[in-house]
Amino acid sequence: MNAEGRGRLDRMPQWQALARHREELGEVHLRELFAADPRRGERYGVRVGDLYLDYSKNLVTDETLRLLRELAEAAGVARLREAMFRGERINTTEDRAVLHTALRAPRDAVVEVEGESGENVVPAVHAVLDRMSAFAEAVRAGKWAGHTGLPVRSVVNIGIGGSDLGPAMAYEALRAYTDRELDVRFVSNVDGADLHEALQGLDPARTLFVVASKTFTTIETITNATSARNWLLAGLGAGREAVAKHFVALSTNAEAVAEFGIDTTNMFEFWDWVGGRYSYDSAIGLSLMIAIGPDRFREMLDGFRTVDEHFRTAPPEENAPLLLGLLGIWYGGFWDAQSHAVLPYSHYLSKFTAYLQQLDMESNGKSVDRQGEPVSWQTGPVVWGTPGTNGQHAYFQLLHQGTKLIPADLIGFARPVAGLEPALAAQHDLLMANLFAQGQALAFGKTEDEVRAEGVAEEQVPHRTFRGNRPTTTILASELTPSVLGQLVALYEHKVFVQGAVWDIDSFDQWGVELGKVLAKRIEPALTEGAEVEGLDASTAALVARYRSLRGR
Numbered sequence: 001m002n003a004e005g006r007g008r009l010d011r012m013p014q015w016q017a018l019a020r021h022r023e024e025l026g027e028v029h030l031r032e033l034f035a036a037d038p039r040r041g042e043r044y045g046v047r048v049g050d051l052y053l054d055y056s057k058n059l060v061t062d063e064t065l066r067l068l069r070e071l072a073e074a075a076g077v078a079r080l081r082e083a084m085f086r087g088e089r090i091n092t093t094e095d096r097a098v099l100h101t102a103l104r105a106p107r108d109a110v111v112e113v114e115g116e117s118g119e120n121v122v123p124a125v126h127a128v129l130d131r132m133s134a135f136a137e138a139v140r141a142g143k144w145a146g147h148t149g150l151p152v153r154s155v156v157n158i159g160i161g162g163s164d165l166g167p168a169m170a171y172e173a174l175r176a177y178t179d180r181e182l183d184v185r186f187v188s189n190v191d192g193a194d195l196h197e198a199l200q201g202l203d204p205a206r207t208l209f210v211v212a213s214k215t216f217t218t219i220e221t222i223t224n225a226t227s228a229r230n231w232l233l234a235g236l237g238a239g240r241e242a243v244a245k246h247f248v249a250l251s252t253n254a255e256a257v258a259e260f261g262i263d264t265t266n267m268f269e270f271w272d273w274v275g276g277r278y279s280y281d282s283a284i285g286l287s288l289m290i291a292i293g294p295d296r297f298r299e300m301l302d303g304f305r306t307v308d309e310h311f312r313t314a315p316p317e318e319n320a321p322l323l324l325g326l327l328g329i330w331y332g333g334f335w336d337a338q339s340h341a342v343l344p345y346s347h348y349l350s351k352f353t354a355y356l357q358q359l360d361m362e363s364n365g366k367s368v369d370r371q372g373e374p375v376s377w378q379t380g381p382v383v384w385g386t387p388g389t390n391g392q393h394a395y396f397q398l399l400h401q402g403t404k405l406i407p408a409d410l411i412g413f414a415r416p417v418a419g420l421e422p423a424l425a426a427q428h429d430l431l432m433a434n435l436f437a438q439g440q441a442l443a444f445g446k447t448e449d450e451v452r453a454e455g456v457a458e459e460q461v462p463h464r465t466f467r468g469n470r471p472t473t474t475i476l477a478s479e480l481t482p483s484v485l486g487q488l489v490a491l492y493e494h495k496v497f498v499q500g501a502v503w504d505i506d507s508f509d510q511w512g513v514e515l516g517k518v519l520a521k522r523i524e525p526a527l528t529e530g531a532e533v534e535g536l537d538a539s540t541a542a543l544v545a546r547y548r549s550l551r552g553r
């Protein structure tokens with residue numbers, strides 16, 4: 001039994017019941033499931049806010065869904081969910097509360113962090129949002145002047161991981177809502193090429209750097225920020241006093257921000273109860289807010305909140321994040337699916353899956369349970385995908401006819417974003433026809449008989465047959481607005497939560513990223529100064545030697 005009073009997942013009767021049920025289902029085909037229930041397409045749908053989820057093309061029956069819900073109940077998902085919303089320290093390995101939902105709580109809400117003398121965090125959240133709004137308005141109105149008195153017109157966000165992926169994804173997603181007069185760019189990679197390219201054509205006198213780092217110690221970000229500062233001061237021919245007008249920080253670490261030379265009155269704070277990958281609706285969203293404006297940003301927060309409330313209050317049968325989470329558990333646990341594709345049919349969502357990779361894989365890429373015992377069940381899948389229709393001409397072949405079962409989410413919108421020229425907006429039906437066609441082809445395929453009926457030569461039949469039975473969930477929304485984006489992100493945040501809760505892992509730490517960071521620090525002097533590095537394995541030592549020789553060192 002663990003702290004929540006549950007046993008190990010694979011010994012729970014509900015898990016074992018699912019295993020038996022899976023055996024009974026055997027080689028069940030979606031064609032049979034649809035034939036047996038003409039209303040399946042309508043019955044297997046849930047609505048949340050502006051999103052509609054059609055999960056009918058999944059390899060489930062009413063019985064599967066019932067058993068999965070029983071598993072969630074027995075695993076204590078609802079209890080852990082309440083504990084999260086109430087501010088309990090459910091991130092046990094870091095002894096932290098997990099309160100990203102407080103970032104979108106209304107002004108009059110009360111959310112207290114456990115153990116911090118019952119402090120209500122909502123006033124602080126709104127105080128920062130108000131400061132961000134005032135700052136964003138000033139930049140947008142050309143009222144934020146740089147060192148020489150010229151207004152800032154370019155914004156470069158420097159951050160990595162959660163301090164980059166969220167705002168960069170949302171900036172792309174909401175481009176139609178951005179002020180096109182402002183040039184907003186994102187730099188993350190410690191590869192100098194990233195900053196080099198981002199700085200092309202920028203005028204230092206009119207450039208603002210937004211340094212986004214929760215810890216303000218992340219080597220990539222501090223290295224890039226330092227190079228950006230050098231570029232700025234050289235370009236302006238100015239001393240450190242110019243930094244204050246051209247650098248702002250988004251961080252929890254005021255001391256390190258001040259040390260860097262950024263005026264802490266230009267630091268927008270957040271808190272240790274916001275995980276990096278759950279942070280783009282905190283101060284980390286400042287560059288996005290500058291681009292889309294505070295009102296749109298708040299609409300996005302409202303979207304998040306709609307799904308938060310749904311997740312907290314909707315009954316299990318209609319609870320969209322719960323359902324998505326359970327479907328993933330079903331495929332990983334009982335169909336041996338190793339990966340999950342997220343395929344948005346919107347070019348504006350071109351960075352959405354990359355964003356979800358951190359959200360999902362950094363959260364649930366774990367192999368010990370909350371008690372530190374190795375798990376003997378699948379945890380987080382490999383999340384991957386790119387926008388349709390591009391992927392169709394690349395890897396969809398494998399989705400349709402390969403040997404792997406890859407459940408996929410197809411995300412689409414009823415209307416193109418506002419502002420597209422009518423002729424381009426007219427292409428939207430073709431885009432969506434492709435989404436619907438892919439879901440249909442993946443589920444139902446094309447039988448040998450159907451192929452033969454087309455007069456295909458016998459030896460060609462196996463090559464042209466589609467087995468089908470490839471599960472998809474279709475997420476359909478009215479239009480990609482700021483609110484809908486918030487809804488989509490919260491949907492996946494809570495899906496990941498549900499899975500972590502059932503798998504009994506801590507979804508909110510990320511110890512797995514530490515070892516590589518430590519080793520890189522140790523290896524770097526060997527590359528630059530030829531220093532002896534203790535404990536290098538034979539392969540790495542030989543690679544280091546070869547690297548040095550190629551560099552002529």
Ligand code: F6P
Pocket residue numbers: 160161162163212213214215216217218221276277362510513
């Ligand atoms: O590499 C892991 C990580 O800690 C992420 O979880 C985080 O989003 C990213 O690095 C950036 O961290 P920071 O915002 O502290 O610079």
